[in-house]
Amino acid sequence: MTGTPRDQRTYSERxxxxxxxxxxxxxxxxxxxxxxxxxxxxxxxxxxxxxxxSQFMHDELAIEQRHDLLNIAEEPYQTFRTTEAETPRRxxxxxxxxxxxxxxxxxxxxxxxxxFRPSDFGERxxxxxxxxxxxxDWPISYEELEPYYTKVEWEIGVSGAPGPFDPPRSxxxxxxxxxxxxxGVLLERAASKLGLHTQPAPFAINSHPRDxxxxxxxxxxxxxxGCEFGAKSSTLVTVIPKAxxxxxxxxxxxxxxxxxxxxxxxxxxxxxxWDGAGRERRQRARATILAANGVESARLLLMSASSQFPxxxxxxxxxxxxxxxxxxxxxxxxxxxxxxxxxxxxVAGRIIHDFYEHDPARGFYGGGGxxxxxxxxxxxxxxxxxxxxxxxxxxxxARALREYxxxxxxxxxxxxxxxxxxxxITLDWxxxxxxxxxxxxxxxxxxxxxxKMQYWFQAKTQxxxxxxxxxxxxxxxxxxxxxxxxxxxxARMGNDPRKSVVDRFHRAHDVPNLFVCDGSSLVxxxxxxxxxxIQALAFRAAEHISRFARSHSI
Amino acid sequence: xxxxxxLSRRGFLIDAxxxxxxxxxxxxxxxxxxxxxxxxxxxxxxxxLTDAEARTLRAFAAQIIPACDGAPGAGESxxxxxxxxAFGMPLYAQSTTVIRSGLADLDARARSALxxxxxxxxxxxxxxxxxxxxxxTPFFANTRTLVIIGTFADPSYGGNRAGAGWALLDLExxxxxxxxxxxxxxxxxxxxxxxxx
Numbered sequence: 001m002t003g004t005p006r007d008q009r010t011y012s013e014r015x016x017x018x019x020x021x022x023x024x025x026x027x028x029x030x031x032x033x034x035x036x037x038x039x040x041x042x043x044x045x046x047x048x049x050x051x052x053x054s055q056f057m058h059d060e061l062a063i064e065q066r067h068d069l070l071n072i073a074e075e076p077y078q079t080f081r082t083t084e085a086e087t088p089r090r091x092x093x094x095x096x097x098x099x100x101x102x103x104x105x106x107x108x109x110x111x112x113x114x115x116f117r118p119s120d121f122g123e124r125x126x127x128x129x130x131x132x133x134x135x136x137d138w139p140i141s142y143e144e145l146e147p148y149y150t151k152v153e154w155e156i157g158v159s160g161a162p163g164p165f166d167p168p169r170s171x172x173x174x175x176x177x178x179x180x181x182x183x184g185v186l187l188e189r190a191a192s193k194l195g196l197h198t199q200p201a202p203f204a205i206n207s208h209p210r211d212x213x214x215x216x217x218x219x220x221x222x223x224x225x226g227c228e229f230g231a232k233s234s235t236l237v238t239v240i241p242k243a244x245x246x247x248x249x250x251x252x253x254x255x256x257x258x259x260x261x262x263x264x265x266x267x268x269x270x271x272x273x274w275d276g277a278g279r280e281r282r283q284r285a286r287a288t289i290l291a292a293n294g295v296e297s298a299r300l301l302l303m304s305a306s307s308q309f310p311x312x313x314x315x316x317x318x319x320x321x322x323x324x325x326x327x328x329x330x331x332x333x334x335x336x337x338x339x340x341x342x343x344x345x346x347v348a349g350r351i352i353h354d355f356y357e358h359d360p361a362r363g364f365y366g367g368g369g370x371x372x373x374x375x376x377x378x379x380x381x382x383x384x385x386x387x388x389x390x391x392x393x394x395x396x397x398a399r400a401l402r403e404y405x406x407x408x409x410x411x412x413x414x415x416x417x418x419x420x421x422x423x424x425i426t427l428d429w430x431x432x433x434x435x436x437x438x439x440x441x442x443x444x445x446x447x448x449x450x451x452k453m454q455y456w457f458q459a460k461t462q463x464x465x466x467x468x469x470x471x472x473x474x475x476x477x478x479x480x481x482x483x484x485x486x487x488x489x490x491a492r493m494g495n496d497p498r499k500s501v502v503d504r505f506h507r508a509h510d511v512p513n514l515f516v517c518d519g520s521s522l523v524x525x526x527x528x529x530x531x532x533x534i535q536a537l538a539f540r541a542a543e544h545i546s547r548f549a550r551s552h553s554i
Numbered sequence: 555x556x557x558x559x560x561l562s563r564r565g566f567l568i569d570a571x572x573x574x575x576x577x578x579x580x581x582x583x584x585x586x587x588x589x590x591x592x593x594x595x596x597x598x599x600x601x602x603l604t605d606a607e608a609r610t611l612r613a614f615a616a617q618i619i620p621a622c623d624g625a626p627g628a629g630e631s632x633x634x635x636x637x638x639x640a641f642g643m644p645l646y647a648q649s650t651t652v653i654r655s656g657l658a659d660l661d662a663r664a665r666s667a668l669x670x671x672x673x674x675x676x677x678x679x680x681x682x683x684x685x686x687x688x689x690x691t692p693f694f695a696n697t698r699t700l701v702i703i704g705t706f707a708d709p710s711y712g713g714n715r716a717g718a719g720w721a722l723l724d725l726e727x728x729x730x731x732x733x734x735x736x737x738x739x740x741x742x743x744x745x746x747x748x749x750x751x
Binding site: 184 | 619620621625682685698699706707711719722723724725726730731735739740
């Protein structure tokens with residue numbers, strides 16, 4: 001067993017496996033590896049293909065215009081509205097954006113790996129109730145999760161160095177940080193003028209060869225692209241091959257789960273899915289784990305409604321699909337005299353965490369971190385990133401393309417989004433995909449505090465850009481959120497079955513052998529960069545689920 | 555432009571990219587003295603566009619991103635060849651009709667208002683005036699978008715010839731890089747690059 005698709009063990013439909021896991025991304029990959037390594041038989045259902053690193057290319061048209069990696073062609077239907085009173089409007093299918101394929105969105109993410117802090121887990125107690133929001137404490141603490149953050153850093157592969165505000169850690173980073181970029185030098189310059197602090201940005205990217213994988217080659221194509229060098233620590237190249245190599249895990253690709261089956265005792269019996277040819281099939285399992293992401297897991301629970309569970313599986317609380325959070329952000333752009341060449345290297349080099357914590361003196365909820373980045377390839381840049389006073393064609397436009405591309409950077413605030421029960425995913429049965437899955441209907445409006453936090457951060461990134469010495473500064477207009485790549489909160493953890501979907505071990509309150517572990521588990525949004533926490537939760541969940549299985553208490 | 559000039563021009567672009575890689579000196583070179591020259595090419599290997607449409611489109615593209623201050627533009631990059639291919643791509647299929655009729659409209663405007671043979675025969679100033687009049691049309695938006703995509707997309711799609719699009723951005727097109735990446739990290743004092751304590 002070398003961990004490649006060709007030599008994986010396969011299970012038959014007659015087998016009742018120990019675990020069926022829906023999704024092979026950030027959480028699903030970790031759960032598969034941990035449970036298979038612990039000796040359980042695992043089948044992972046993945047709706048997309050199994051690509052190899054050698055298939056990833058720097059083709060901006062294919063990746064950023066045609067969205068080849070996302071594989072949305074079969075499932076184009078999404079709608080958006082800001083409140084339930086509005087008529088949903090159809091969009092391009094990109095508002096809720098994720099990659100369908102082995103490794104999930106860890107294949108194309110930028111790989112920023114910030115830990116949450118102790119304060120993130122108890123903000124309801126500390127901040128108090130926020131009108132309109134469903135802010136709650138987490139049922140676990142940072143201290144409980146810390147060993148698993150460390151596990152992510154060492155087993156997934158994270159490079160970095162501690163900063164002045166970092167939470168306590170039990171072990172150093174396994175790899176030093178990636179090289180500083182020109183943007184990092186400028187951010188450091190600005191921070192020191194303003195009395196702020198920078199630190200190297202932690203990334204799930206190898207800074208040197210490790211664990212049989214290459215070090216970063218600084219090709220500059222992290223965000224939106226797959227890493228052809230295998231240096232980016234996606235689950236595709238880290239835990240999935242290790243899961244396969246145990247001989248106890250099958251990743252079944254091009255298979256779209258559309259229902260979790262339950263029996264008369266209210267227990268999950270496995271999943272029903274369409275295979276690549278569209279045939280309806282079943283995989284029975286002693287326990288079912290959903291790790292399909294913050295919209296797909298919620299959709300699957302809602303689609304699994306039955307006479308026994310009329311409002312959707314595991315939804316006695318009515319919270320499935322609700323409390324969706326995105327992470328707000330804002331950006332200030334600046335042009336500098338000399339070339340920065342931000343198109344080289346990982347997406348950022350330095351970050352500022354002075355504003356991470358909620359501060360009651362601001363008068364509204366929230367916090368965030370700042371980084372310096374310019375994640376634009378030529379087409380995306382030329383179509384819409386120049387300052388608003390530059391003409392959109394002609395000689396001045398042509399000169400600006402040249403004067404700005406290598407010389408520009410963006411300071412971005414990555415910010416909280418408050419959970420609100422009205423922000424939700426619901427099913428649109430009027431518009432189904434080619435196999436009959438309902439469309440995803442998104443209802444979302446930023447909380448007023450989210451908006452205030454964006455403007456607060458805009459003033460900070462503006463001041464930083466001025467202090468950095470930019471010769472031209474402009475802000476990205478702050479607009480209401482209508483989608484994201486961060487899909488959080490729709491099956492939140494909690495101790496109270498009336499207010500949460502899963503318990504502190506990710507077990508559904510209503511179904512003893514059903515677990516949900518992915519972005520949907522998050523109770524609060526953190527300050528952007530949620531994948532680190534999603535994977536720490538997955539390592540922790542796997543340990544507890546193994547324990548339950550061994551003690552026959554699932 | 556003759557074939558010989560075309561070839562030497564390609565050589566220039568490659569050299570320009572090398573020079574840009576070596577020291578960001580390209581802005582000092584004044585090999586092309588003016589902006590907005592018609593750099594449309596004469597080869598006619600178009601699969602979907604008629605010769606007349608291609609001629610009009612090349613003139614339009616050269617006004618969207620004119621060759622400027624020694625840097626190539628959309629004309630030099632062969633963006634029109636990309637648009638021709640885009641007509642056969644499902645992703646851009648819905649732009650085809652509006653672009654076709656818009657190109658015909660450009661020629662009609664040149665004929666009726668300026669008494670020219672077609673849009674490409676108009677002077678640069680005349681072309682710009684016609685384009686300003688239609689700036690807010692779906693044709694203009696769609697065609698501008700495809701011209702820009704064609705200028706910068708991978709050369710395998712037909713435009714960005716000899717890396718002209720990358721050269722015009724001063725982008726070093728290489729599969730990998732190593733630090734330092736830009737001027738500021740190359741010139742940072744060593745102590746500012748140390749880890750924070």
